[in-house]
Every structure is written in structure tokens, then in C-alpha cells.
Amino acid sequence: MRIPRMLAIVLAGGAGSRLDALTDHRTKPAVRVAGNYRLIDVALSNLANSHVRDVWVVEQFLPHALNEHLSNGRPWDLDRTHAGLRILAPFTGGTGEGLPQGNSDSLWHFRRQIASFEPELVLVMSADHLFTLNLTDVVDTHRDAGADLTIVTTRHDGDASRYGVVKVGTKGVIEEFWYKPEEPPTDLVVTETFCFDGPALLTALEELGGEDGLDDYGEDLIPHFVENHTVVEHRLEGYWQDIGTLSAYWRAHMELLDGSGVDLDDPEWPIFTAPPQLVPARVGSSADVAESMLASGSVVKGVVRHSVIGPSVQVEEGAHLEDCVVLDGARIGAGVHLSGCIVDEGAQLEGPMEVRTRDCVTLINGAGEVVRTEQVG
Incomplete structure (x- = not known):
């Protein structure tokens, strides 16, 4: 044809x-x-x-x-x-x-x-x-x-x-x-x-x-x-x-x-990108990581559960993330506890800080400020 x-x-x-x-x-x-x-x-x-x-x-x-x-x-x-x-x-x-x-x-x-x-x-x-x-x-x-x-x-x-x-x-x-x-x-x-x-x-x-x-x-x-x-x-x-x-x-x-979302790892249908040239993710001895994705350049020493960690993100010992999406270069310091949050690029979060929402998602901007909470439909 x-x-x-x-x-x-x-x-x-x-x-x-x-x-x-x-x-x-x-x-x-x-x-x-x-x-x-x-x-x-x-x-x-x-x-x-x-x-x-x-x-x-x-x-x-x-x-x-x-x-x-x-x-x-x-x-x-x-x-x-x-x-x-x-x-x-x-x-x-x-x-x-x-x-x-x-x-x-x-x-x-x-x-x-x-x-x-x-x-x-x-x-x-x-x-x-x-x-x-x-x-x-x-x-x-x-x-x-x-x-x-x-x-x-x-x-x-x-x-x-x-x-x-x-x-x-x-x-x-x-x-x-x-x-x-x-x-x-x-x-x-x-x-x-x-x-x-x-x-x-x-x-x-x-x-x-x-x-x-x-x-x-x-x-x-x-x-x-x-x-x-x-x-x-x-x-x-x-x-x-x-x-x-x-x-x-x-x-x-x-x-x-x-495992119910878009399939990004099908070898018959690869998703191509221009990835950042960074070392592989590092997981420290104090880290507790489960059901998560860690991008290159990230360093995790704290607790990360059911979250997506972007390139060059640092999660310090004593930090706790659950159901979160953290974008490039953010730092989550000790004493920061987040659940149901999106953290924008470059945010530097220091504890004590706690943001936990039910049936909502919270956006934290690059300046570390909570700027919006939206109901999850």
C-alpha cells in the first residue's frame, strides 16, 4: 500500500x-x-x-x-x-x-x-x-x-x-x-x-x-x-x-x-527522552523506600513511600514522603512530613513541616510555599 x-x-x-x-x-x-x-x-x-x-x-x-x-x-x-x-x-x-x-x-x-x-x-x-x-x-x-x-x-x-x-x-x-x-x-x-x-x-x-x-x-x-x-x-x-x-x-x-496508569516501559513501544546526564539514584543506609520511582541524581536517606522522586532530589534522613511527586532539585529536609503533595523544582523544605491531606492534593512551589490545594476527583 x-x-x-x-x-x-x-x-x-x-x-x-x-x-x-x-x-x-x-x-x-x-x-x-x-x-x-x-x-x-x-x-x-x-x-x-x-x-x-x-x-x-x-x-x-x-x-x-x-x-x-x-x-x-x-x-x-x-x-x-x-x-x-x-x-x-x-x-x-x-x-x-x-x-x-x-x-x-x-x-x-x-x-x-x-x-x-x-x-x-x-x-x-x-x-x-x-x-x-x-x-x-x-x-x-x-x-x-x-x-x-x-x-x-x-x-x-x-x-x-x-x-x-x-x-x-x-x-x-x-x-x-x-x-x-x-x-x-x-x-x-x-x-x-x-x-x-x-x-x-x-x-x-x-x-x-x-x-x-x-x-x-x-x-x-x-x-x-x-x-x-x-x-x-x-x-x-x-x-x-x-x-x-x-x-x-x-x-x-x-x-x-x-501499575494501572500509562505503560512507559513496554519494550515494544519505548518512550524516548533526552534525560539529564546524572549519576544513578543513591539510597542511603537509613532510607526506607517502597513502591516508588527514583530518577537519576536523586539521593534518598529518609522514608519514601508510593512516591515519584525527580532528578537531583535530596530526601534527608528524618524526612517522610508518602503519595508525593517531587520535581527536579528539590530538597526535603529532616522533620518534613508530606502526604499527597506535589513539590515543584528547587524547593528547599526544612522541618518541622507537616502537610497531610485527605482526598486532596497540595502544591508546594519552588519557594517552599503551599500555594494550592485541590480536591481529587
Whole structure:
């Protein structure tokens, strides 16, 4: 079968304001996940494992740490002479200038660049979701159905009102779409992974955008396709988590520790990254560690239970962590007892200090201050 000319666009420009201090100084796709990874690694690894070779990353908010991490695409074999990784940043002085105001508006701003690629298919993904998926299967679904748009969907047992929701008819055809409905009619949600027919996407961007651009998928692009084109679903049966809130971020890590979360160690589907060049984790004679993940460069002398410890973190003797996520370079001193907490990069915590929450997650910022507590749904 002839391989179609395919372009992947990873949207990585969001501010991620619902993650509070975690995204005050970095874009959400650059947030640390599972100790050694960044959130964007998952999307890029799904593409790499699916043998997609033309990948464009759309940036906007605080891209510096993300650019440093991307390393010209080398960890994902995208540092190529032909094809490979391309960064799309906001610009002035031509068609598409200015700052995009939503995810479909990002596509509208770069419509001329997309058109110049002449894609037959355009894969569009958000960079802030945890899941593994062979995108070749999505393309097969799309082509077999003769679709103009294929939407990756999944069943969601939580609050579906945060997402796009669909109703599916015979042969996987999407019959109705609702964007963040107050009372979702179904539990079938949109994962923000799409496969568009290239010419159909470009035509829609021109027709819908006008002079003012677009907004979010759910406001314009997806309703347009559902009403005027053939739209089908590709069902994701495995794990999927939108890392949109503190509670979702914390819960994804707890599920990872429990073995019910995203599979990051499948040898058939590796997650690639540009890891920090640090020595292996060290566990002292006074340490008590169980059901935890320790990243490179960390030194643990205290108690760590059911927690994720990031690179270069120090947990001193007399410190006690349970159900926590601790990010790069933080130091947890003697007499600090934390449960159900996220500790941001560089925090230097000294005892006596005790933060224990029930059915909530607490964020401690890089200055060591408790800045937010959020209910875990």
C-alpha cells in the first residue's frame, strides 16, 4: 500500500494555567512526568514508534525549557536532513502573524506553511495527554472509512463535561458532537488526537477563519466537519489521561505507581527522552523506600513511600514522603512530613513541616510555599 504524504502537528503552546505554579515558569508540555520524562515525550514517542517522520511542534508560551529539551529532535530520531522536527513559533510580518487564541486558531495561523507541505493527511495532537497509541492504526481507520476526519475517542468514567463529547452511530460514524456540555449525553470523549484529510482541513481553515482567525476545536473546526463531512471515530481502549489539572497530574503518577496508569516501559513501544546526564539514584543506609520511582541524581536517606522522586532530589534522613511527586532539585529536609503533595523544582523544605491531606492534593512551589490545594476527583 502506498504511504500517504503525512504531516504531524503537535500543539505545545498552551499556558496550562490550571496547573498553577507548575506552569508559571514553563510551558505545560515541558512539565516533568514519571521522574525522567517530560510530558511532550509521550506524544513524540507515539509518533516515532508509528514511523511518522515529519513532525511540527507549535510553540507559544514560555518555550525556552521545551526547546532545550527537544534537542533538535534527536531522542526521537527526528534530527534529519530530510523531514524531521520543525518548530513553529508565533511571528509577525506575514500571513498568519500574531498570537493564536486557541488550538484550531494555531492551525489557522500556520495554514500557509501547512499548504506548502501539500499533505494528504494531517495528524494533529495535543502535547499534554498521557496515552500510548499506534497512529498507523488511526490512519488505517481513516482510509478504510474514506473519512475526512477521524477522531480518537475513549470512554471516560470521570467528569466528561471538561471535554468534547460525541455520539457514534453505525460503522463508527460520529453523528453528534458537544463541546464541554454541562450534562454530557454520553461518556465517549474526544482525546484531542485527530487525523484530517489534508485538502479538507486547509479548505475549512480558509472558509472558517476569515480575517479574525479561529478559536478552539470545539467551537469551530470539529462542529464544521461533523456537519459537512464524513467523520468517524478510532476508539482508544487503553489508558488515557488529560494532564489538565493538579489532581489529574498527581493521580496519573499514583496510577503509574499502582501499575494501572500509562505503560512507559513496554519494550515494544519505548518512550524516548533526552534525560539529564546524572549519576544513578543513591539510597542511603537509613532510607526506607517502597513502591516508588527514583530518577537519576536523586539521593534518598529518609522514608519514601508510593512516591515519584525527580532528578537531583535530596530526601534527608528524618524526612517522610508518602503519595508525593517531587520535581527536579528539590530538597526535603529532616522533620518534613508530606502526604499527597506535589513539590515543584528547587524547593528547599526544612522541618518541622507537616502537610497531610485527605482526598486532596497540595502544591508546594519552588519557594517552599503551599500555594494550592485541590480536591481529587
